[in-house]
Amino acid sequence: MTQSTNSTNKIAIAVIAGMFAIFGFVTWINGALIPFMKTLNELTEAQSYLVASASYISFVVMALPASYIINKIGYKKGMSLGLMVMAIGALVFIPAAEARTYWVFLTAIFIQGAGMTICQTAANPYITILGPIESGAKRMSIMGIANKTAGAIGSLIFGALLLSGIDDVKAKIGSVSDAEKGQLLDSMADSVFTPYIVMAIVLFVFGILIRKAPLPHVEAEETEEINNGETTKTSIFQFPHLWLGVFTLFVYVGAEVIAGDTIIAYGISLGFSAADAKFFTTFTLLAMVATYALGAFLIPKYLKQGTALKISAVLGIIFSICILYTSGFTSVLFVAALGIANALVWPAIWPLTLDGLGKFTKTASALLIMAIAGGAIIPPLYGRLVDANKHELITSGIAEADAAATAATGSYWILIPCYAIILFFALWGHKIKSWKKN
Secondary structure, three states, X not given: OOHHHHHHHHHHHHHHHHXXXXXXXXXXXXXHHHXXXXXXXXXXXXXXXXXXXXXXXXXXXXXXXXXHHHHHHHHHHHHHHHHHHHHHHHXXXXXXXXXXXHHHHHHHHHHHHHHHHHHHHHHHHHHHHOOOHHHHHHHHHHHHHHHHHHHHXXXXXXXXXXXXXXXXXXXXXXXXXXXXXXXXXXXXXXXXXXXXXXXXXXXXXXXHHHHHXXXXXXXXXXXXXXXXXXXXXXXXXXXXXXXXHHHHHHXXXXXXXXXXXXXXXXXXXXXXXXXXXXXXXXXXXXXXXXXXXHHHHHOOOOXXXXXXXXXXXXXXXXXXXXXXXXXXXXXXXXXXXXXXXXXOHHHHHHHHHHOOOHHHHHHHHHHHHHHHHHHHHHHHHHXXXXXXXXXXXHHOOOOHHHHHHHHHHHHHXXXXXXXXXXXXXXXXXXXXXXXXXX
């Protein structure tokens, strides 16, 4: 690599890090949106987690179209287009707040998710193949630092803006008239206006700027497996490690979203005030940032990508068990500690999965992006478990507050099989490069 190329790549890494910061900011405000929407629209636990579903289900709907778009217009224009779509989604929050209608909020979140899908389908493979595949997790860890730092900032800002006074509103709405309750909730909805207008402006401006950014053109290397001078792989279905990687990413994103997006609601269920609980998502994200920094230093010189993934999976299982067998703030801290277990999973899965895919890289990237739908499916399953367990405990005579805390804690068992699947991929799954037995 020449000095000029190295300098250009550093600029590209900085620009893409800015992209990942935007992804993190927009994604991790869901932790504040979930309790906000639950109170504003008077939802059950399961209904409130549709906030995450609306965002992540867009990755299923838009990933393959995004791959087609990026094949046509390239990585850079694709990222620019995605940011513009995200800006439109931010603007839809304004009429959603005016109407105080849940499905309009979900539509706005879905549109933002669609724009993010286009961005992610371009940015993730771009940064992975910008340098040697062996150091892909290192570059991804740098992206993770930008992503989760911005996510922590976003969680704090939106927690302060959206959850300020929510305890008073919840205390009053059960004892006032319908007209007074409507006024309280309308006033609460007004807090959405300013932050989402500012967000839309920033996204539009960054979308224009990235079109002008000096990003080098990159393409994945062709697979070297040949037979009589020709590549033996003719279909995306001939890469078992890809499909195992997609499934692993699916359960991982579900686990990561549970760790980040449920922790505020979990803290509130344990009896913490919203004013205190709004900081809990930041604990998770800061744990991830610290681990990302460690990964950027250790990978690949001191630690292989596969080894990092094994350690992460084992830690995930241990911390999940600790959540189940502790209580109060200690249990909250173990939920936050999942950030340590989660940090290096995404950076390791991408290069391990894309290794050797060559011309199939863009399509494979779209499939990996579709796997983000795990964040749409697994968190609502957690919400349903909480609702079902809470109802059963109340029926058995336990006080509602105690039932809510016990149900929320006990439902975290859903994380254990997720981390077990990640461990399988780390140990064996990523090595299965052919359906045929060697």
